[in-house]
Amino acid sequence: MKYIDEFRNRELAQGLIKKIVERSTRPVKLMEVCGTHTVNIFRYGIKELLPETVTLLSGPGCPVCVTPNETIDKAIALSREKDVILVTFGDMMDVPGSSSSLAKEKSQGADIRVVYSVQDALKIATENPKKKTVFLAIGFETTSPTVAVSLIEAEELGLRNYFILQGHKLIPPAMKALVEDENLALDGFICPGHVSTIIGQRPYQFLATQYKLPCVISGFEPLDILQSIYMLINQIEQDRAEVKIQYKRSVKEEGNPLALQKLYRAFQVSDSNWRGLGLIPGSGLKLRNEFKNFDVEEKFPIEVGEVKENPDCICGSILKGIKTPLDCPLFRKVCRPENPIGPCMVSSEGSCAAYYKFRQ
Template sequence: MLSMTNEEVKKAAAFFTREIEKLASGRSLRLMEVCGTHTVSIFKSGIRQLLPENVELVSGPGCPVCVTPNEYLDTAIAYSRKSDVMITTFGDMLKVPGSSSTLAKEKAQGSDIRIVYSSLEALEFAAKNPGKKVIFLAVGFETTAPTAAAAILMADEAHLTNFYVLSAHKLVPPALRALLASGKSHVDGFLLPGHVSAIIGLQPYDFLSKEYHIPGVVAGFEPLDILQAVYMLMLQIHDQTARLENQYSRIVPKEGNPSACTILSQVYQQTDAVWRGLGKIPNSGMSIREKYQAFDALLNIPIIVEETKEASQCQCGKVLRGLLQPSACLLFGKACRPEHPIGSCMVSVEGTCAAWYKYGAGR
């Protein structure tokens, strides 16, 4: 697909669009793009406008920053106020509102908060600052968790005693199961995340078709990838079958990445986790195994978190379950804008509200 000429891309896009329209005729369908990177690509490329009106794309719980609840942010903020702590974090966490502050505000008031581009960079900060307890905010799905696990293994090998991880790592398939089990989010087909699937492979999504009879297609991130994946979903829906298919086979092997999975299970174990909007989901999080608990921030650095609460009027929870489009939120574009976000979905570059605001909702 990457080696196609512009003309070939246009032709293929026209073909998929035409066929999707034919296959959708007489139906009203909701397809969920699970991944925040898909959401952004869909808005940026105008795919929503290319699809017929009776095929609606809704976003799911696939933006890691968005699904991280205030309780985690409040804990990170409380840690940042300790004089012997240095917080290391990806940049998009800075502006996410906690119950009463943000990491950006704490940084402005003197907290030692450093932006990093990987967990390994956080490790370097720990090695260079032995007088500080360096906490890495580990927010992300199966894609980023292996690098945090690798950082813990390296810290262990280097006998670092001032590196800690505050884990909010989450697993995508249990969230999809919870979404379906709730019975509230009607979805006719899933566009499944390419990056996550490159790690976990295809098998963890089997339940979609086997237990819920819902088709799923692992999709790449180019606009043409997404259109083709929608077309593949439409073919299944039209034929009244439900399978798991892989549109992104050039990157996603059926078995995923066994080495990354081995590192993950060496360091982490599955645990229940709280998701914004979805509540506590069994076995949807990752906690550090006993062997590496010396690197678990919560177990080693005492902290008291004042009362935690979610922003009362923010509808992120519904947006993340595909129950509400951002424009239906009363605060969208008014009290809540990227420069003054009320909820996480307006902060993250992968947030649905931010994408609607930046690229326009279309229809």
């Protein structure tokens, strides 16, 4: 298939659903760990098309949602400094921190700029040599190589006013944490297509060998997702556990070696704190010693007050797949896209936003 319409073909979708219904003989819980999958599962009504034996759970696949308040509070504290230009992707603007948000700070005069690419942050630093440009580096393996490239370029240019506030996270260690959660008892993973384009197939192998969990790296169109579900159920019914690539038009077994080489030239693996999941060993990145000068936290102390979470928001449990937005008493009543209480309602890839938009 070549054109996008073909991946949304109704007859082919019906054929795949029929195959899933025929193949599925026992209850299974599958989790998607990519926000784009979550959104498209709701957009195309995929949950409603599946037999009762198949339960889909949404995991921590939205980088905005898994960023803890502590990181947001640090970004807010930095934005209040007179000589700082805080640069971010737009979806972080409305995420509530402990007592404010970047959008509120901007409305009160902070120099916060929204960009579409980290290269824009580099340009801002070059054009404003008297100010510190700090890029809020949030994202998974999909975006972190581009940030690494910006740091390599900044080093080559001798830029000394460009910094990052580090919030990158790695997906496979979070999947390990989820598998080890007894409350979930997952039967398989729909693995993220974008992340896997960078990291390839191998980093998921431990899930199949150690935990006997089938994994399928999936594309994002409805037929991709349905085919991936069928591939997972097929493995489960045969008591097999392998890592398979459904999204072959983008993902290679070895991933993208050049992107990985750039990524690990600037960064090394570290532990990281996730909203809802807590501290996960080896699930984050920190700058290598030779790039430490770009780490804003290394260079300047950042004072934040007490880190607070809204006690009524259950984003943490939703990100773990143990609750859904429908379990949240604030959903729709108080928390809506125009008045988000938690990050899962802010981000277009968040579960609460997907439920709000598509599950009427």
